[in-house]
Amino acid sequence: MAKSAALPVELEKMATVPLSDSDTIPANPAENAAAGDNxxxxxxxVKFWTVMASVTVVAFLMMLDTSIISTAVPRITDEFHSLEDxxxxxxxxxxxxxxxxxxxxxxxxxxxxxWSFLAFFALFELGSTICGAAVSSTMLIVGRAVAGMGAxxxxxxxxxxxxxxxxxxxxPSVTGSMMGISQLGIVCGPLIGGAFTSYSTWRWCFYINLPVGGLVAVGLCFAHIPDQIKKSSPLLVLRNLHHELDLIGFVLFAPAAIQLxxxxxxxxxxxxxxxxTVIGLLCGAGATFAVWLFWNWRRGEDALIPLSTMKRRVVWSTSVTQWLLMSTLYCSTYFIPIYFQxxxxxxxxxxxxxxxxSIVSQLLFAIASGFLVERTGYIIPYTxxxxxxxxxxxxxxxxWSPTTPTGKWVGYMILGGSGRGAGMQMPMLALQAxxxxxxxxVAIALLMFFQMLGTAVMLVISNIIFLxxxxxxxxxxxxxxxxxxxxKAGATxxxxVVSADDLPGVVLAYSNSVDRVFWLITGxxxxxxxxxxxxxxxxxxxxxxPAAGSEQA
Structure with missing residues (x-):
């Protein structure tokens, strides 16, 4: 029902639109008529809806996987004695x-x-299987890494x-709708994870991806997904894989991110x-990143992420904004359950x-903002x-304190959910436009890199502040x-392990620690x-x- 509400009526009448010789899509009907018939x-x-439904469900599962663990974390730390993890x-x-x-x-x-999409999805499902079967905190972390590779x-x-x-x-409307629906995975994750943790086991937070993912994979196998950009034969690409994918650039880039x-x-x-150890890792990250930038400059337009793309104002501004907004969401989603529990x-x-x-307000504002952008045409005000x-x-x-009234924390969460719902898809819409x-x-990959690495860094910093x-x-x-x-005893x-006399002080310490994390989120x-x-x-x-490279910083 959310999908039908989010997609405008115009999509029901969507006609075939030809591409121009430069592989770009004309922006209006007049240009469409002049673009040619071949x-x-x-x-x-049905073909369109099959593709959109499959992509949206996969995005929902991926978003669900990022937050479903949040309400299960206290139980996991209790089982594995791993609060510091x-x-x-x-x-x-x-x-x-x-x-x-x-x-x-x-x-x-x-x-x-x-087939590229299906390969990444299979890797994501493998990671979920490892997490569900984890017998130690280390195995769980490995499973999360494998799932992240697929995601x-x-x-x-x-x-x-x-x-x-x-x-x-x-x-823009389709992108906003897909991202709005997929955001339900982020906001519903804590609720679903809490249900599994309380009434079954936290392992179902990961196993849930397998049956749903299997059905989606079958649908994708029979779906028609067009490739509008002419591509070489896979065998030809594989023969020169290191050059085509710039594997040297990747080998330089990945260690820099990991060391950081x-x-x-x-x-x-x-x-x-x-x-x-810490100074060495920071220096290693900086040095490796510098070498990667030099290699990128040498490779030019064949680089992993061409410098000409990174310099585009619309690329770097949307990437940084997406990182900041998503960091507020992820950090809130992980630490609010710790406060409650x-x-x-x-x-x-x-x-x-x-x-x-927070869930309801985020959903409502995600849908409403999509309609408003369709009507007004402007993205920045909602961001x-x-x-x-x-x-x-x-x-x-x-x-917040141990005695904050219910009305206050409910109201504050409504405010936060409203803001997150209104803005999360806006940087991506601006980038596509x-x-x-x-x-x-490549530009979407760069934006997603900023989001993924940025939120990872912010979660680590948040955990450092908390501990x-x-x-x-x-x-x-x-x-x-x-x-x-x-x-070591964990958040619950x-x-x-503490006496009745010491319990109020420990509870207050936890409350104050969560509060400090929200100082960072405010910034x-x-x-x-x-x-x-x-x-x-x-x-x-x-x-x-615009024409490629026409907009610089």
């Missing part, structure tokens, strides 16, 4: 996705969309498929920030129910609105307790307002895709 056609009717449950997934993002753009450019090509591939299956003037995240993960927890002593399912106010609400709601959330079709695969604050708060409020024992298990929301101003004040109802 170009590839777009799918319509909390950041890795999200970061392993995000890091693997980020490291592979640039490569996925090249893969979709060189190989057929359909690296799903959203990028889905958006690239939409660009090949939908004309430019209809694409490892430094952030280890710093302040396993090693001191001034330790040789550790501070308010809520069960996983109840903490998911508590988040319904600014999203950033302002994210900052305000996060600032208010940072005032500002580029040619031939440029989209460091928790240690200092415990030392100040309950100086006689064993801090390491409390942390600590109630079993991210505010910064997104500034970066959104550079995405381009254009009316997408009239905008024609």
């Amino acid at each position: 170009e590839p056609q777009y799918p319509t009717g 909390v950041g890795w449950y999200a970061s392993a997934y995000q890091l693997a996705s980020a490291a592979l993002q640039p490569l996925t753009g090249k893969i979709y450019t060189k190989f057929t969309l359909k 690296s090509g799903l959203m990028n591939g889905g958006l690239t498929i939409i660009a090949s299956a939908v004309p430019l003037d209809k694409r 995240l490892l430094a952030l993960q280890y710093g302040g927890s396993d090693y001191a920030w001034n330790s040789a 550790a501070v308010r002593d809520a069960t996983p399912i109840l903490s998911g129910v508590y988040m319904l106010s 600014i609105f999203a950033g302002v609400l994210a900052a305000v709601s996060s600032g208010l959330t940072s005032t 500002g580029l040619q079709q031939a440029e989209l695969a 460091e604050t928790l240690r200092s708060q415990l030392a100040a409020l309950v100086p006689d307790v064993n801090i390491d024992d409390i942390i 298990g600590f109630r079993k 991210l929301g505010g910064l997104s307002v500034f970066t959104a101003l550079f995405m381009g004040w254009v009316d997408i109802r009239k905008k024609k895709a």
Whole structure:
């Protein structure tokens, strides 16, 4: 029902639109008539809906996988005694996705969309299987990394498929609808995860992907997904794979991203920030990234991510804005359940129910903002609105305490959900409106890289802030307790290892620690307002895709 509401009526009448000689899509009917009659056609009717339904369900499963674990984290830490690994449950997934993002753009450019998409989806399902069968925290982290590798090509591939299956003037509404529906996975994840954790086992948070994914894979196998860009034979690409995909560039890029995240993960927890390990990782990341930039410059337009693409204003501004807005969502989704379960002593399912106010408001504003963009044509106002609400709601959330009235925390979550729903798809819409079709695969990969790596870094930083604050708060409020024992007991298990006299102090320490995380989230929301101003004040109802490289920073 959400899908039908989100897609405008015009799509029912969508006609075949030819491509121009430059593989770009004419922006209006007059140009369509002049484009010629011998170009590839777009799918319509049942074929169109089959492709869109398959891509949307896959995107939903991927988004669900990023948040469904959040309400299960306290139980997982209790079972594996692994509170200090909390950041890795999200970061392993995000890091693997980020490291592979640039490569996925090249893969979709060189190989057929359909089978490339199915290959990434199979890898995602394998990771879910490993997570569900995990017997240790380490195995769970490995499974999350494998799932992240598969997920690296799903959203990028889905958006690239939409660009090949939908004309430019209809694409913003379809893209917004797909992303709006897929966001349900993010906001419903805590509720579904809480239900599995409370009434069955947290392992079903991962197993749920298998039966649904199997049905979707069968549908995709029989779906027709057009490739509007002429591609070489797969055998020819494989014979010269290192050149076609710029594997040397990938080998340089991936370690830089991995070293950066490892430094952030280890710093302040396993090693001191001034330790040789952390400093070495940071220096290694910087040096490797510098070498990668030099290699990119040498490769020119054949590079993993051409510098000419990175310099486009619409590319870097939308990428940074997407990173900031998605970071507010992911950090909130992971730490609000910790507040409810550790501070308010809520069960996983109840903490998911508590988040319904955020879920409903986010869904409503995601749908409403899509219709408003269709009517007004402008994207930036809704992006600014999203950033302002994210900052305000996060600032208010940072005032939560063990005794915050229900009305206040419900209201604050409604504000946050409204902002996130209004803005999450806007940077992607701006990117699609500002580029040619031939440029989209690599540009979308860059945007998704910023989102994946950026949110991974922010989750690690959030976890560092949380743990460091928790240690200092415990030392100040309950100086006689064993801090390491409390942390190892987990976010819900600590109630079993502290006395009744010390319990209020430990609960307050957890509350204050979550509050500090929302200081960071407030800053991210505010910064997104500034970066959104550079995405381009254009009316997408009239905008024609610019020539490649015409818009520089």
